Amino acid sequence: MDLAIWPESSVLRAIRDTVTHTPRLLCAHDSPAFQILEFIDGELLDASAPRGVPVPGHLIGDVAELFGQLGQIPAPPGSFATHAVVYATGDSAGRTSISDESALGASLDTRSGAYESLEPAEAVARRSADAVAACVAQQVRADLFITNREYLHKVTWALGRGVTYCLPAGAFALVSLYLRAQGEFLAWKDSRGSSSASFNKGLFYQVGARELLPEASASLRRPVSKGP
Numbered sequence: 001m002d003l004a005i006w007p008e009s010s011v012l013r014a015i016r017d018t019v020t021h022t023p024r025l026l027c028a029h030d031s032p033a034f035q036i037l038e039f040i041d042g043e044l045l046d047a048s049a050p051r052g053v054p055v056p057g058h059l060i061g062d063v064a065e066l067f068g069q070l071g072q073i074p075a076p077p078g079s080f081a082t083h084a085v086v087y088a089t090g091d092s093a094g095r096t097s098i099s100d101e102s103a104l105g106a107s108l109d110t111r112s113g114a115y116e117s118l119e120p121a122e123a124v125a126r127r128s129a130d131a132v133a134a135c136v137a138q139q140v141r142a143d144l145f146i147t148n149r150e151y152l153h154k155v156t157w158a159l160g161r162g163v164t165y166c167l168p169a170g171a172f173a174l175v176s177l178y179l180r181a182q183g184e185f186l187a188w189k190d191s192r193g194s195s196s197a198s199f200n201k202g203l204f205y206q207v208g209a210r211e212l213l214p215e216a217s218a219s220l221r222r223p224v225s226k227g228p
Contacts, residue, residue: 009035018161019069060108065157067105068131072138072161083132087140098135102159106131112154127151134160146171180204 009028016022024038049055083098106127114130115123130151137145138160145152145165152165166174179186185204189196199207 012037014073015070018072019066061111064105064109064111067101067108068157068159070099070101070105072102072135072158073099083136085136085139087136094140096139098132098139102131102135103128105157106151106155106159109155109157112151112156114151114154131159134163134165137163144171144174 009025012022012025016024021040023040026036026038028035045055045059049059085096085098087094087096107124109127112127115126118126126149130149133147133149134145134152142163145160145163146168147165148167149165152159153167176186183201185199185201187197187199187204187207198204
């Protein structure tokens with residue numbers, strides 16, 4: 001990196017909330033130019049793996065995690081964005097962008113076990129595509145990402161910060177629970193959201209009990225005989 005183009009203090013400010021194991025910038029001045037950084041003790045790669053010595057086994061995973069964290073940094077206008085994103089919220093459209101550091105990190109990440117049944121090149125492509133999808137979800141500030149993308153359910157580093165991934169099979173129950181907590185007891189809604197049917201709380205649970213426990217429901221409807 002050419003620090004004449006991007007001063008180190010600016011780099012540290014940009015990554016401090018996203019990249020772990022980053023020294024804190026304690027003080028920085030432009031004139032006179034100086035900065036004070038937090039000291040983080042570590043080991044040089046040349047010391048732990050000199051020429052001819054294999055690098056530690058965790059190194060590739062650590063590098064993948066670093067690239068993934070770099071990919072979580074929001075791309076400011078005019079930056080090194082690699083993907084343009086256009087999205088809609090209601091009747092309005094928005095535009096943002098992402099960079100491909102997370103996709104690169106995902107392409108190197110073989111620890112998760114995702115797509116192991118595929119050829120290596122195809123597995124790399126799938127993991128990279130999943131990472132891009134996760135970054136899009138983060139940029140549009142999605143709370144929940146309902147998807148079958150295997151890598152997103154197995155990734156071990158913070159990909160798509162603030163986004164919860166859910167399989168379609170579990171999403172119905174989760175969304176239904178959320179709606180009930182908000183006082184919405186929907187029974188049906190069309191895909192466009194223009195038509196729906198809902199119950200009050202009591203009727204919702206009564207119908208649900210009849211559907212889930214038909215035998216118990218039938219016993220409640222039987223007349224109760226009284227003795228002499």
